[in-house]
Amino acid sequence: MTNRFPLKVAEKIGQLIQTHQRFILTTHINPDGDALGSEMAVYWHLKSLKKQVWIFNQNAVSQNYCFLDPQKVIQVFDPCKHEAILRQAEVCFVLDIADWQRLHKLAKWLHNDSIVKVCIDHHPIENQLGDINIILPEASSTGEILYRLFKQLKVPITIQMAQAFYTAIMTDTGCFRFSNTSAATHRMAAELLELGVVPSAIYQKIYEQDSPGKIWLLGQVLSNLQFECDGRIVWFKITEAMLRQAGISRQELEEFTDFPRRIKGVEISVLFLEQGTDHTKVSFRSKGTIPINDVARELGGGGHPFAAGAVVGMPMDKAIPSTLQKLRSVFSLS
Ligand SMILES: [Mn+2]
Numbered sequence: 001m002t003n004r005f006p007l008k009v010a011e012k013i014g015q016l017i018q019t020h021q022r023f024i025l026t027t028h029i030n031p032d033g034d035a036l037g038s039e040m041a042v043y044w045h046l047k048s049l050k051k052q053v054w055i056f057n058q059n060a061v062s063q064n065y066c067f068l069d070p071q072k073v074i075q076v077f078d079p080c081k082h083e084a085i086l087r088q089a090e091v092c093f094v095l096d097i098a099d100w101q102r103l104h105k106l107a108k109w110l111h112n113d114s115i116v117k118v119c120i121d122h123h124p125i126e127n128q129l130g131d132i133n134i135i136l137p138e139a140s141s142t143g144e145i146l147y148r149l150f151k152q153l154k155v156p157i158t159i160q161m162a163q164a165f166y167t168a169i170m171t172d173t174g175c176f177r178f179s180n181t182s183a184a185t186h187r188m189a190a191e192l193l194e195l196g197v198v199p200s201a202i203y204q205k206i207y208e209q210d211s212p213g214k215i216w217l218l219g220q221v222l223s224n225l226q227f228e229c230d231g232r233i234v235w236f237k238i239t240e241a242m243l244r245q246a247g248i249s250r251q252e253l254e255e256f257t258d259f260p261r262r263i264k265g266v267e268i269s270v271l272f273l274e275q276g277t278d279h280t281k282v283s284f285r286s287k288g289t290i291p292i293n294d295v296a297r298e299l300g301g302g303g304h305p306f307a308a309g310a311v312v313g314m315p316m317d318k319a320i321p322s323t324l325q326k327l328r329s330v331f332s333l334s
Contacts, residue, residue, distance in 0.1 A: 028102040033171025040164040096142040143168020217246035235270040280319035
C-alpha cells in the first residue's frame with residue numbers, strides 16, 4: 001500500500017482543508033468501529049485547526065463505541081433540523097462508504113449540492129462518488145488510509161486520534177486476524193501503541209460489553225446451525241421475532257456471521273436476517289479460500305472477496321433456497 005498511496009490527491013485534500021471552514025462528516029448506515037473511528041479522527045484533526053465540523057450519521061452510536069465520542073458530537077441526521085447547516089457546508093468527508101445507497105437520507109443532499117465531496121474508502125467500487133477520492137481496496141480499513149493520509153500531511157496524532165484509529169483497524173480486521181491484515185496494519189498498530197493506546201482497554205470497551213440478550217441469541221443461533229456441501233457451508237437465520245425476544249438491535253449482530261467459521265472444514269458462513277415480510281439481509285464470510293463477493297453482487301449487493309453481503313427482495317423462506325443454490329454452484333466450479 002505504501003507505493004500506491006496517491007500523494008497528489010493527499011496534497012489536494014490538505015489544501016482543501018486549509019482553504020475551507022465548514023465541514024460535514026458522514027458514513028454508512030449502522031456505523032461500525034472503522035466508520036466511527038475514522039469520523040472521529042478526522043473530527044479531532046479539523047477541530048485542532050479551528051474548523052467548524054458536524055458529524056451526521058443515519059444511526060446513533062452503539063453503546064460499545066460511545067467512548068470514541070465523549071463530547072457526543074455525532075448527531076443522528078434529521079433533514080428538517082440540519083437543512084441550514086447542510087446548505088452552508090463547504091466540504092463533506094464521506095468515509096467507509098462504497099455506494100450512494102448506504103448514505104440513505106443524506107444521499108439526496110449530497111447529490112444535488114455544491115458541497116465538495118471527499119470520499120475515503122477501502123471497499124472495492126466501480127463508480128467513485130466523491131469529487132476527490134482515495135479508494136484503496138488493499139487497505140485493511142478506512143482508518144488505515146486516513147492514518148497514511150495524516151502522516152503524509154504531517155498531522156500531529158493525538159491520543160484521542162490514536163484510539164480512534166486503533167478502533168478502526170482492530171474492528172475491521174477482526175482483531176488482526178482476517179485476511180485484510182497486512183504488515184502495514186501491524187506497523188500502524190505498533191505506532192499507535194507507541195502513542196499511548198492500550199489494546200486491552202480498547203478491546204474490553206468494544207467486545208466485552210455484550211447484553212445477556214445478545215449472548216442468549218448467539219446460543220440459539222449456534223444450536224441451530226445448518227450445513228451444506230459436506231459441511232463446507234454453514235448457515236443460520238435470525239427472524240425479527242428472535243431479535244424481539246432477545247431484546248437487541250440489528251447492530252449488535254455485527255460479528256455473528258464470523259463465529260461459525262471456527263468450525264473445522266467450514267469455508268463459508270452465511271447469516272439470513274429477516275427484514276420485514278419481503279426482504280432478507282444475507283451476510284457472507286469466507287475463510288479466505290473461496291471469494292463470495294461475486295455471489296453477493298449477483299444478489300444485488302457487494303463487498304470484499306471474503307466478507308460481503310446483500311439485501312434480497314424476497315421473504316426469508318424464498319431467499320434461503322435461492323442463495324444456497326447460487327453458493328452450491330460456486331463450490332461445483334471450485
Ligand atoms: Mn471499513
